[in-house]
Amino acid sequence: MNEAGSINTRMVVGLGMTGLSAARWCQRRGYAFDLCDTRPALVNIEQIASEFPDARIFLGDQVSGELLASYDQLIVSPGVPLTLPSIQQAVSQGASVTGDIDLFRQQCDKPLIAITGSNGKSTVTTLVGELLQAAGKSVAVGGNIGVPALDLPQADIYVLELSSFQLETTRALGAQAAVILNLSEDHMDRYQGMNDYLTAKQRIFQAAQHTVVNRDDAATMAPGGKADLSFGLSAPTDAAEFGLSVIDGEYCICRGDAVLVKSSELKVKGLHNLANVMAALALVELAGVNSADVIPCLKSFTGLEHRCQWLGERDGVAFYNDSKGTNVASTLAAIDGLGAATEGNILLLAGGVGKGQDFSPLASSCGQYAGALFAYGEDKQQIADAVAGQCEVSLYANMDEAFRAACDSAKPGDAVLLSPACASFDQFKNYAERGQHFCRLVEAVL
Template sequence: MSTTSDHPTPGPQARAPWNHALVIGLGRSGLAAVDLLVGLGVRVRGYDARESIEGLPVDLSTFLGMPQPPDAAFEGIDLLVLSPGVPPQEIRRRAERLAPSAAIHGELSLAMHLVCFGGQPQWPAVPTVLVTGTNGKSTVTALTGALLQADGRHPFVGGNLGVPLCERLLETLRGAQWIDSLVLECSSYQLETLPPVPTDVAMIINVTPDHLDRYASMEEYARTKARIFGGLGATGLALLDADDEWTDRLAPPEGSGQPSEIPTGAWVARVGDPKTAVVEDDGAAQQLVLYQAEKYPRSSLRIAGGHNARNALFALLAARHLGVSAEACQRGLERFEGLPHRMVRVRELDGVVYYDDSKATNVTSALAGLRGLERPFVLIAGGLSKGDDLTPLREVLARQGRGLVAVGKAAEEFAAMAEGVVPVVRAGLMDDAVPKARALAKHGEAVVLAPACASFDQYKSYAQRGEMFTAAVLGLE
């Protein structure tokens, strides 16, 4: 099925290095790639396993409702674009057989290729920050953007977070002004197809177990994350966590003789090393300290939690490397309000505080929020499991938990984890889970939605899950 949508008529300067493209996966990022390519005059085909997709260009040739794209979809293409949720290995093998000369990109790498190598006058290259990590990457991406904005700059802040970069390029084709910097959150899925692109700052905030249903091992997952460093040049900055167990494997100490994932010549800095950046307690208050001399009051940062203080160090180092003044960084810290669905206080009712941490889609992320709480809590957890070890959640429930409401496909797995530690109940959707959590919580405690799982068994996204939680909480009498 094809329906109409507005898309630009290619202008005289709008050209692409490809003629025929196949876009696999027509979610938001796939549709962004489709619209951009159509706007550049490329003949595009689209595939999705769903039978009906709204918002497709009227002249788009589609293959819908099939388990896999048919061989005919690959005929004559010179570009293949994969949505992040599509594991690339099998599609790559088919492309090698059916369209061996086709370039292979994801939506993000397609956009970066056009900016860095496409020769398009609409999109001159700009300073670029790439952010990845198992947890915290959205906060660091958004905070880095806020620091640049406080310096009077006009960055694009997105990628895996929020707006796909192809959407922003399309706006420029339609006449919007180009930006002066890029701050891009990169998931491991996006990094699978991202070639080395010129980068000023690249960072891995942490590497903890996640997506082990997609990767054969933690080693493969970590090395995929390390692809983010591929485009750093001699003036580039690589940021890693000094205390992360994967840091020395990805960027071995100088003189170790071990191969590094970071290009020769790039500057490597470790957050948590006193010579680089630390959270320091001077006895009166905490300070965020860069290079042993530059200090920002921890109280300037309005988002709670020790993990967020460390996240701020990554953002500060990136902004300062791009030339943002210390004064602007201070203003940016003070203005930043955090992200939706990341330990957001929804309301207090009968002495119980309700928190939406729906963005905690794995165990490590859930723990980061729970360990920052100063009161006992009832946990709502479960969803589509990523295969994480739940033992750390059992330990934090034993110390501070008052109950567990288990939801989603992984409900029984979570119930078994908490059995004998806290009272456990099972629930359906949030309008069922929230009242059951309320019944378990007492005055002075909290109810926290920190699922430690993906949302796709019951919801379209973690955002929809959080919105339904919030609505259920606000609906409590």
């Protein structure tokens, strides 16, 4: 079945940002399409109907297998599981399934830098875009961060953050350079296990011209073991490796024997961020830019909101917003990265919806760096049970109560860190709203 030949009818499944970008893509090409969403009501339904006047819209129980099976192609949004019985029924009756990234590649013949991973992908994607722009490239950055791929402007090179959900419907990526930054347990409410999750992530390497791997995580290796460049926290042994060398008592980012930048010259902190920086430099190299030429831009990079974001200090106590820490691995990275650089203890605020995660890996790092854990939200008890005996643990109904208790406990040299290890939707709309709320709490005490 080709794109414009035997596909006569299309259904866009899921009407979030990505789904609506797919609808615009269809509309620009004059394709016949309809829209659907399994939610029974949408707050923006009038705007959607106005933007796509020729499309029929189906919601809630109207979205049946019989309905979806009546279309040649389903353009499925990342947030919609392909395992839904209605989608499975349609596929069994001959409907094809695609997603926004496959559609993007149909229209784009420019180089693509593709980035995925359990943690750090937004930081790396943003940084790669800024470094390429500093090198004089015309760059568009988006995908799972910011602007959906199908809504991006024309550019000479594209840098896309890709989620495992997006990769499930991607069949012909062909990136100039691709990387899985790391892999840890996440989205276990959607996948049957880590192997299922890894299979989705590894689709990023389909027909990739070049690959980058994390030497510290074997799961990031492309099938077949091929890698053009690597990064890791160990010292590099040759020019194909980015790594950390200790020079005069300080971590320095090196490529082979060449020292590129001292950690003290960077505005982003923590070992996890040094790994992110090295990944970005490797990708920039594979995009045709000498990594040494973009170091001045790298030194000015301040990181992203809600990702180990330093908010300020009061009476010797530092406050960090890592609301983007939505899984155990990202919270571990924040604790370990900041803990090693903190004179006192980490006072950790964690909690929310655990998505079926195992919280036990937090125990060791909390024992090493956390003076206390202030757990709140829906899965607070599971988190508390996982770290019991490693540090002081107390439970609270919400973040506000946990924050007040942390402030009361803090001593000079300590760091109050929000890194929830959970999704936010028990008490907040998303991680950004959660982070903004934490920022307001901190502003009130500074």
